[in-house]
Amino acid sequence: MGQALPSVGLRPYLPADAILLAAIFVESIEGLTGDDYSEAQQQAWMSAADDEQAFGARLGKDLTLVATLQSSPVGFASLKGADHIEMLYVHPSAGGQGVATALCDALEKLAATRGATKLTVDASDNAHDFFRKRGYVDQQRSTFSVGDEWLANTRMQKTLAGAPPKGPLQ
Structure with a gap:
């Protein structure tokens, strides 16, 4: 008989989380985006966490949730x-354990x-399928520069429960 996965816990972001969440940000990009982005693009993207204090301030200005497994932070999301x-x-290391799903549900x-x-997201190429499976629909493809590198993402939108469906031009 298989062993049950630990349940995902959610809690609000605290300023003391900044260093750890910056590390999760970097490790996520480094470990999960290599099929979609070059090493130079990854390095440019990860540079957003070089200044941990500024990174923490960025998380603090939005509604940020921290996901935990067995009380250890393993992910985060901001609205x-x-x-x-x-x-x-x-x-x-927490992939496939429902962490992203719990964060997105919340x-x-x-x-x-x-x-x-409605809810929008600028989904990276590696996150696109995750959001598509959750009912998000492509709205616009974009490229943007980070330092000397160009990265691409897709603006996606989901109509939330109870809201009338709207097309991209409404």
């Missing part, structure tokens, strides 16, 4: 305003309680 997922990162519920009828 910007009422209707945009700003960040969603999971440590590679952000979707929080967005709805804030009055949002």
Whole structure:
């Protein structure tokens, strides 16, 4: 008989989490995006956590949740305003254990309680399928520069439960 996976816990972000979440951010990019982004692109992306204090301030200005397994932080996600997922990162060692799902479920519920009828995310290429399987629909493909590197993502949108469906031009 298989062993049950530990359940995912969620808690609010605390300023003391900044260093650990910066490490999860870097390890997530380093360990999970190599099939979609070059090493130079990954390095540019990871540079957002070089200044841990600024990274922590960025997390603190949004509604950020920390996911834990057996009381240890393994991921985090941020809701910007009422209707945009700003960040969603999971440590590679916690992949496949429901961490991203728990974080996304919570952000979707929080967005709805804030009055949002839709939720958007700028999904990296490696996260695109995760969001698509959750009902997010492609809206626009974008490229942006980080330092000397160009990265791509896709703006995706999901209509939240109870909200009337809207197309990209409505």
